[in-house]
Amino acid sequence: MERKWWHNAVVYQIYPRSFCDSNADGVGDIPGIISKLSHIEELGANVIWLSPVYASPMKDNGYDISDYYEIAPEYGSMADMEELITECSKRNIRIIMDLVANHTSEQHPWFIESKSSKENEKRDWYIWKPAKGDGSEPNNWESFFTKKAWTYDNASKQYYLHLFAPSQPDLNWHNPQVRQAIYQVMHFWLRKGISGFRMDVINMIAKPSDFPDATIFDEGVAGWEHWANNHGCHQYLREMYREVLSHYDVLTVGETPFTTPLDGRYYSHPARNELSMIFQFDHVSIDREEHNARALPFSLLEYKQVMSKWQLALHGQGWNSVYWSNHDQPRAVSRYGDDSPRYRETSAKMLATVLHCMSGTPYIYQGEEIAMTNQCFSDISEYNDLMAHFHYQKILARGDSKQQALDFLNRFSRDHARCPVHWNKHENAGFSQGVPWLSINPNYLDINAETARANPNSTFHHYRALIALRQSPQYGDTITYGHYQLLDPEDSEVYAYLRYDQHQCLLIVANFTAKHLERSYQEKLLEVLLSNISNTPTRLTGLKLEPYAALVMEVDATR
Numbered sequence: 001m002e003r004k005w006w007h008n009a010v011v012y013q014i015y016p017r018s019f020c021d022s023n024a025d026g027v028g029d030i031p032g033i034i035s036k037l038s039h040i041e042e043l044g045a046n047v048i049w050l051s052p053v054y055a056s057p058m059k060d061n062g063y064d065i066s067d068y069y070e071i072a073p074e075y076g077s078m079a080d081m082e083e084l085i086t087e088c089s090k091r092n093i094r095i096i097m098d099l100v101a102n103h104t105s106e107q108h109p110w111f112i113e114s115k116s117s118k119e120n121e122k123r124d125w126y127i128w129k130p131a132k133g134d135g136s137e138p139n140n141w142e143s144f145f146t147k148k149a150w151t152y153d154n155a156s157k158q159y160y161l162h163l164f165a166p167s168q169p170d171l172n173w174h175n176p177q178v179r180q181a182i183y184q185v186m187h188f189w190l191r192k193g194i195s196g197f198r199m200d201v202i203n204m205i206a207k208p209s210d211f212p213d214a215t216i217f218d219e220g221v222a223g224w225e226h227w228a229n230n231h232g233c234h235q236y237l238r239e240m241y242r243e244v245l246s247h248y249d250v251l252t253v254g255e256t257p258f259t260t261p262l263d264g265r266y267y268s269h270p271a272r273n274e275l276s277m278i279f280q281f282d283h284v285s286i287d288r289e290e291h292n293a294r295a296l297p298f299s300l301l302e303y304k305q306v307m308s309k310w311q312l313a314l315h316g317q318g319w320n321s322v323y324w325s326n327h328d329q330p331r332a333v334s335r336y337g338d339d340s341p342r343y344r345e346t347s348a349k350m351l352a353t354v355l356h357c358m359s360g361t362p363y364i365y366q367g368e369e370i371a372m373t374n375q376c377f378s379d380i381s382e383y384n385d386l387m388a389h390f391h392y393q394k395i396l397a398r399g400d401s402k403q404q405a406l407d408f409l410n411r412f413s414r415d416h417a418r419c420p421v422h423w424n425k426h427e428n429a430g431f432s433q434g435v436p437w438l439s440i441n442p443n444y445l446d447i448n449a450e451t452a453r454a455n456p457n458s459t460f461h462h463y464r465a466l467i468a469l470r471q472s473p474q475y476g477d478t479i480t481y482g483h484y485q486l487l488d489p490e491d492s493e494v495y496a497y498l499r500y501d502q503h504q505c506l507l508i509v510a511n512f513t514a515k516h517l518e519r520s521y522q523e524k525l526l527e528v529l530l531s532n533i534s535n536t537p538t539r540l541t542g543l544k545l546e547p548y549a550a551l552v553m554e555v556d557a558t559r
């Protein structure tokens with residue numbers, strides 16, 4: 001496979017609203033990001049994925065864009081954005097921006113025009129349909145944030161489609177003018193010096209022309225079998241590649257819920273000229289039915305199975321991305337590890353180790369590198385996210401109690417990730433000198449970047465070491481391009497896998513429990529490269545694994 005700069009990159013995601021506030025209005029901003037670049041540089045990540053910074057009414061915190069060519073005033077100016085690009089490039093950090101092009105804000109001038117009358121020349125830029133004979137919606141599709149995917153416009157007596165909030169109308173990608181308009185946006189930002197895009201729900205842009213009713217219920221937002229991974233999406237992406245992406249050397253990552261590894265190959269196989277990689281959702285769907293707002297127990301067996309399936313399926317056939325968290329997911333250490341003071345750092349390091357030794361490009365979500373935790377709330381009014389409120393109502397509507405609804409949100413709300421980053425022990429964790437837009441987790445006195453950077457044993461320094469290993473001359477290629485082999489698939493407590501090529505073999509072993517375990521492996525231990533425990537084992541028979549222990553070892557696998 002032809003080598004690409006992004007193959008061994010490590011991406012750090014910034015959610016601007018919650019990263020750092022420079023002007024005391026309680027909202028993170030671009031100058032705030034610039035002031036913290038040394039943190040990312042020290043960590044060793046070499047790409048920043050910037051969640052949306054475009055002009056937006058912020059109904060969905062920027063995933064509702066009203067002008068693709070302007071920066072949201074609360075985040076700064078175009079000059080600030082240009083300075084960010086320059087400051088990053090001084091540090092050899094590239095920026096990818098979030099391209100939200102399945103939908104716009106209802107306040108985008110395109111939609112305002114489109115809505116103004118059936119005859120408007122932009123009417124067809126969005127998806128308008130007449131009601132059925134009985135006045136009901138054009139079909140039975142649901143949306144991620146509301147019960148129905150259609151909203152009625154009284155003035156023109158038609159429905160428009162929105163797979164997300166009513167304030168996020170879906171663009172009609174079938175219309176070539178729409179596609180060209182988005183391609184222009186992409187050229188504009190790429191010419192400014194960014195290095196690619198994370199593409200929001202890009203696998204949903206193609207809708208079938210007959211808009212058939214959903215027939216699958218309970219497995220996700222109704223209608224997904226029609227609008228997720230529709231074959232038209234691949235055609236649009238190939239056109240986008242021809243017209244835009246092929247002219248630059250970029251990293252593109254598609255956010256693609258409802259995808260299988262086969263879809264993953266279609267999107268990311270280099271010969272297909274679509275995307276560099278995608279975000280799959282299998283592993284973040286183990287412990288809950290998101291659409292039904294129901295929690296399930298996490299199963300390590302299933303996690304191992306899902307990750308192994310993707311690792312193997314895309315080897316040489318595409319490219320993986322690997323992640324524990326992002327702005328839509330709860331905090332990883334609270335979700336998959338143990339966020340009590342006793343095991344927080346150890347389990348966070350364990351999770352990091354498992355992920356960062358896999359093949360594919362790893363993504364780190366802001367605060368993950370210091371093992372920030374979920375923040376639980378006791379009243380629905382404390383939640384900001386529109387999806388939290390939708391889930392809350394959904395849970396009450398099925399007859400569950402308010403407490404049950406809060407229990408679900410306290411595990412899964414997207415706001416956990418959106419609580420501001422803790423920088424230091426000062427007021428508001430150093431995030432802001434004003435009133436933060438979302439509350440600061442009171443545990444910031446213990447958990448903050450300054451404390452973490454000062455402690456060589458912190459999660460932060462463990463992430464640093466993992467990134468350095470991936471980028472090291474000696475082990476980098478094995479981690480980036482080597483084969484993957486799962487060991488002991490039936491072991492429900494330990495995740496062990498091999499990474500190897502013709503030169504060397506690495507064994508990764510991780511205890512996902514708070515128990516002391518003992519395991520034996522057939523390989524011969526050569527060297528422990530990295531671990532989160534103090535005592536260094538000397539052999540792999542009767543290997544003692546302390547709670548949440550994780551080891552990266554070079555082994556001799558020739559038996």
Ligand code: TEU
Nearest residue numbers: 060063100144164200201257290328329
């Ligand atoms: O998320 C798409 C998406 O599928 C989410 O609704 C997802 O199901 C959920 O958030 C995971 O818990 C993207 C963005 O990442 C999200 O922030 C936006 O709200 C959404 O698109 C609409 O643009």
Ligand code: CA
Nearest residue numbers: 021023027029
């Ligand atoms: Ca601010």
